[in-house]
Amino acid sequence: MSAVTLTKDATTMVGRSLRLITRDVDSMITAVVLPVMILVLFTYVFGGAMSVGTAYITYVTPGVILLCAGFGAGNTALSVEHDMSSGMVERFRSMPVAAWTVLTGHVVASLAKTLVTTAIVFGLALLMGFRPTASLLDWLAAVGVILLFVHWVTWLATLVGVLVRSPDAAGGFSFFVMFLPYVSSAFVPVETMPSWMRGFAEHQPVTPVIETVRGLLVGGTPGAPTGDALADAALAAVVWCVALSVVFATAAGLAFRVRR
């Protein structure tokens, strides 16, 4: 298969997934309402009781962004499962096209959706008192790290979507992804957790991502790394995200080939 037709097929599939995702009214409402609810909940309900050394909104915004991005990415499992079981993939496979590009389509659409969700959370957070100290470059870097994070979560969701045999199982996965940020520095500093959990929280892939985004956006505030600490977190975040992306994309591709 030539690179030209491959690109063509991938472009068609991306167009398809973007259309499907924007017309999925339920999931679009969730994508918009969820961030709003979570942000309001954490800031006004839990926020008063949290002492993190700064306004809680400043501390929690990066975490809420990852939570919502992760949730949106988790939904990819549902789209992929649907394609696998509805006969769509069978049809693509019976045509002279690179059928696996259907997965690429979903991943790209998920990244696009993340940008929208992220913009909503940022906008709302600014209204609620989030005061970033970031330069334009910091902003771009932060969005880049968020996309990298969403990239691996989406490939994992894709893998799950290829493997599971029911929409319920696929739905369960997006729930699981939503919980990952809770056991990280997203909502409370890891120092406040019991030591066994802290070990996990410090070394799970979400934490360096959160730390990096926090350092880039509100560097210098309590709990946000700067200088070497930020550089370390950024390196860890990038390494984690790239490695997991490669692993899960490869696994998803292989599973797609084998799964009949």
Add this chain to the structure above:
Amino acid sequence: MSAIVTAEGLRKSFGRRARSVPVLDGLDLTLDEGQVLALLGPNGAGKTTAVRILTTLLTPDAGRATVAGFDVAREPRRVREVISLTGQQAAVDDRLTGAENLAMMGALAHLPRRMVRARVAELLTAFELEEAAGRQAGTYSGGMRRRLDLAAGLLVRPRVMFLDEPTTGLDPRSRLALWEVIRGVVADGTSLFLTTQYLEEADRLADRVALVDGGRVVADGTPAALKARIGEAGIELTLATVPDAGLVATALGVAPDGTHLRVPTDGSVAHVSAVLRAVEGTGVTVESWVVRAPTLDDVFLTLTGHAAARPTRPEEVAA
């Protein structure tokens, strides 16, 4: 006439070795270019499995199959270039409009954009979907979805079209309409490989019918030849007792099935009344009788001497 689809000794089992069940058990068939072959069989006969092997979605455990001269296992890409598959489930995107669904298939067929637009318009007209073209496919009726599904396989005219139970679940009117559409595609020169559970559908569309049961072809021939062997319709009689049934069966020269009997008939008044007079002549009490078109079960019973291996859905009574 040259064969465009061939299958020889196809075998396929699913599941782990110890518990694996053969789904195809030495399936042989041939579809000649420009013709229509109907694979007729009950649920679980292996129809879909055969279609999936022929359309390169599944590799057989043993046996060989070719489409347009290409081996389906060794040259799947060449096969995919000349076929279209419309599977048992309608494969259309519910949240895309009819026109968008077709345009996507055109893009995937690597047609130039201008040609896609022209072809989509043509197909929408041919399949009577013009008015619904701008509506999301999720709002379509079953018949419209099926038509869209068929059209999606025809952006580039295939040499062989595979249709897996195209009219299952459609009402009689939509079924008739779909048959018309299918006939049109075949008239344009496409060969058709069809699977169905409906004897009538095979009769209306196919040049040849292959009866499958338990993963092998148990009878095949032209619809006329098969029908000649089973009769157009049957008079079904239910008697009060088994001995009564035996008595009537002997008088009519057919085999009884418990208290039931089936007598092939051409459905003419003369023949039906002759049969009923013969029954009357035996003097036994008839519980009930009805004239019915042959069902898939009758076909199996008559042609193979046993009922279909697995239960079939009750066939509707043809008017």
